[in-house]
Amino acid sequence: MGRCGRVGWKRKHKRVNRQIRHQKHLLEKKEKDGHNLVHGFAVDPLIIDIYDSDDGKDDDDDDDDDDDDDDNDKDNDDDDDDDDDDGDDDDDDDDDDDHEVHAARPHKGQIKVAHRMRGLLHSDTYSSEVSESHRFCNRVQDAYTLRCCPQVHGVVTDTLDFVRGILTTELNSATDNPMVFADMGEIVSGGNFHGEYPAKALDFLAIAIHELASMSERRIERLVNPALSELPAFLTAEGGLNSGFMIAHCTAASLVVVVVVVVVVVELVVLVVVKIALVVVLITIIIIIEVVVVVVVAAAVVVVVVVVVVVVVVVVVVVVVVVEILLENLFSTQYFPAATLHSHSFSVYWTD
Incomplete structure (x- = not known):
C-alpha cells in the first residue's frame, strides 16, 4: 500500500x-x-x-x-x-x-x-x-x-x-x-x-x-x-x-482514445454552447436596441404631433381674436353712428 x-x-x-x-x-x-x-x-x-x-x-x-x-x-x-x-x-x-x-x-x-x-x-x-x-x-x-x-x-x-x-x-x-x-x-x-x-x-x-x-x-x-x-x-x-499481449495493448489504447474522445466531445459541446449563448446574447441585444429605437421614434412622433397641435390651436385662437377685434372696430359707432355693435353677441340693433 x-x-x-x-x-x-x-x-x-x-x-x-x-x-x-x-x-x-x-x-x-x-x-x-x-x-x-x-x-x-x-x-x-x-x-x-x-x-x-x-x-x-x-x-x-x-x-x-x-x-x-x-x-x-x-x-x-x-x-x-x-x-x-x-x-x-x-x-x-x-x-x-x-x-x-x-x-x-x-x-x-x-x-x-x-x-x-x-x-x-x-x-x-x-x-x-x-x-x-x-x-x-x-x-x-x-x-x-x-x-x-x-x-x-x-x-x-x-x-x-x-x-x-x-x-x-x-x-x-x-x-x-x-x-x-x-x-x-x-x-x-x-x-x-x-x-x-x-x-x-x-x-x-x-x-x-x-x-x-x-x-x-x-x-x-x-x-x-x-x-x-x-x-x-x-x-x-x-x-x-x-x-x-495484443488485447492488453488494445485495451490500453482504447482507454486513451476514450479519454481523448470524451475531451474532444466536451470541448465541442462547450464550443457549441458558447456560440449559441453568444448568438442568443447578440439577438437579445439587437431586439433591445430595436425596441429602444422604436420607443424613441414613437415618443418623438408623439412630441412632434403634440407640438403641431398646440401650435395650430394657438394660431387659431390668435386668428379668432384678431378677427373679433377687426369686426368690433368695423362696426363701431364711428362708422355707423346710428347703430351700436355688441361684439359679444354679434347682434346689431337700431336706436332712435
Whole structure:
C-alpha cells in the first residue's frame, strides 16, 4: 500500500484507509453527518485520499516498467515517427539518465525518478545492457516515451505530492458550517464547507494519471511492435492463434482514445454552447436596441404631433381674436353712428 493521508485518532496519527478497514466504528453516524453526507463535505476528500493512496505505488511501478522497456527497446527516433525529436542530442554522454542532465533542471520529481531509474539500470543486483549497447553505436536517441520518462514521471510525482498535501490538510480540517468554538463559546458562520480544494486536487490528480497512462500505453505499443522492439509480435513466440499481449495493448489504447474522445466531445459541446449563448446574447441585444429605437421614434412622433397641435390651436385662437377685434372696430359707432355693435353677441340693433 502506498502513502496516503493521515488523521488524528485518539491522540495518534494513523493512515486513513487503515482506520476505515480495521476500525469500522469510525464511520458511525453522529450529529450533522447526514448533512455532510448529502453535501459531500467529508466524503469527497476521504474517497479521493483512498484513491490517491495507491497512486504512489503505481507511479513507482511505472518507472520499473519503463526500465523494462529500456532493456528491450534500443532504437533511434527514426524508427518511430510518432516519437520523433529535433535531433539535438548527438553525444553519447548526453544520456537523459546522466546525473548532470537532471541536476541542470533540478525538479524534485524529475531527480527522484531519474535516481530510481539509475539505481535499477546500473546497480550490481540488476544488470542492464542498455548503457553498453549504446556506448559504441549510432542509435543514441531513444523515443520520447523512454528518454523523457524522468521529466514526465517527475511532474506526475510532484503532482501526487501536491495533491497528497492538500488532501492530508483537508482530512485533518474542520469543514462544518457554522463552526462551533466551544473554548471561546462562539458560533461563527464561515465558508469552510466549500469543496474547491479537494475538487481542484482531484482535477490535478486526473491530469497527472492521464499523462502517466498515456506514456505507459505508448511503451506497451513499443514492446508488442516487432519493428521497434525486435521481439516477437505481441510478445508471443507462436503467433496466429495466439494473440499474446495484443488485447492488453488494445485495451490500453482504447482507454486513451476514450479519454481523448470524451475531451474532444466536451470541448465541442462547450464550443457549441458558447456560440449559441453568444448568438442568443447578440439577438437579445439587437431586439433591445430595436425596441429602444422604436420607443424613441414613437415618443418623438408623439412630441412632434403634440407640438403641431398646440401650435395650430394657438394660431387659431390668435386668428379668432384678431378677427373679433377687426369686426368690433368695423362696426363701431364711428362708422355707423346710428347703430351700436355688441361684439359679444354679434347682434346689431337700431336706436332712435
